[in-house]
Amino acid sequence: MSTFRRRVDIVTCEGHGEGEVRAALEDDFHHFRVWAKYQAGALIAVGGEAIRYPYTACLQATEPLERLVGMQLSRVAHSVTRQTDATHQCTHLLDLAGLAIAAAARQSRKRRYDIEIPGRVDNRTIARLTRDQDWKLNWSVNGPLIEAPETYAGVNLREGMARWALQTLSEEEAEAALILRRCTLISLGRERDLDRQIHAVPSGLCYSQQPKRAEQAIRMKGSTWDFESSQEQLCASDQDWLNSRGS
Numbered sequence: 605m606s607t608f609r610r611r612v613d614i615v616t617c618e619g620h621g622e623g624e625v626r627a628a629l630e631d632d633f634h635h636f637r638v639w640a641k642y643q644a645g646a647l648i649a650v651g652g653e654a655i656r657y658p659y660t661a662c663l664q665a666t667e668p669l670e671r672l673v674g675m676q677l678s679r680v681a682h683s684v685t686r687q688t689d690a691t692h693q694c695t696h697l698l699d700l701a702g703l704a705i706a707a708a709a710r711q712s713r714k715r716r717y718d719i720e721i722p723g724r725v726d727n728r729t730i731a732r733l734t735r736d737q738d739w740k741l742n743w744s745v746n747g748p749l750i751e752a753p754e755t756y757a758g759v760n761l762r763e764g765m766a767r768w769a770l771q772t773l774s775e776e777e778a779e780a781a782l783i784l785r786r787c788t789l790i791s792l793g794r795e796r797d798l799d800r801q802i803h804a805v806p807s808g809l810c811y812s813q814q815p816k817r818a819e820q821a822i823r824m825k826g827s828t829w830d831f832e833s834s835q836e837q838l839c840a841s842d843q844d845w846l847n848s849r850g851s
Contacts (some may be wrong), residue, residue, distance in 0.1 A: 608791035611838035628842035661821035665694035
């Protein structure tokens with residue numbers, strides 16, 4: 605079973621009380637970009653781009669991001685879920701927007717997250733996250749439960765983890781933990797042939813999976829890529845865009 609990988613790159617450019625932040629996310633199943641402009645501590649414009657995505661409807665999922673306009677910049681990436689109903693957004697675009705907004709609030713010039721989740725053996729894996737090439741977070745995972753390190757032991761990835769992380773961990777560790785949670789769960793997709801799907805499942809959990817559009821959200825066959833031995837390719841095509849403000 606191959607290793608799931610994700611990279612998130614964020615670049616912020618600010619001057620005279622206003623600025624723009626750009627963020628890119630690429631993994632085995634997705635490749636998205638988000639940009640946001642802000643002034644006087646509030647979001648004044650936001651947009652996204654779907655580059656590689658699992659369902660045809662994902663292309664239109666950038667539009668609901670506009671519901672974030674007007675929110676105050678927050679150092680807590682999860683705050684975007686208070687501004688808009690996450691089930692009517694693309695999960696990954698909304699996550700990325702939250703990370704971008706948090707970076708802008710912290711005035712963080714650049715940030716990179718690298719995540720790897722090896723294929724499970726007897727339901728177990730070691731989930732790993734690296735932030736800016738030095739800070740690391742590693743979990744021993746058994747099914748939905750984190751077994752180690754001690755701080756996380758017994759935490760269920762599927763039940764109440766966001767609340768626990770935001771209340772228990774430091775601001776930036778909580779951000780990293782929620783990124784790693786998302787990746788640990790979606791990495792299970794590597795264990796299935798997703799191209800056997802005809803369209804999205806009408807689960808109501810995200811934009812493409814809303815019952816009113818799931819049957820029209822046709823599976824993009826071949827959209828799952830493998831970066832097990834090519835981590836350097838993740839977000840490689842985003843670098844010029846990330847570092848070119850206003851173009």
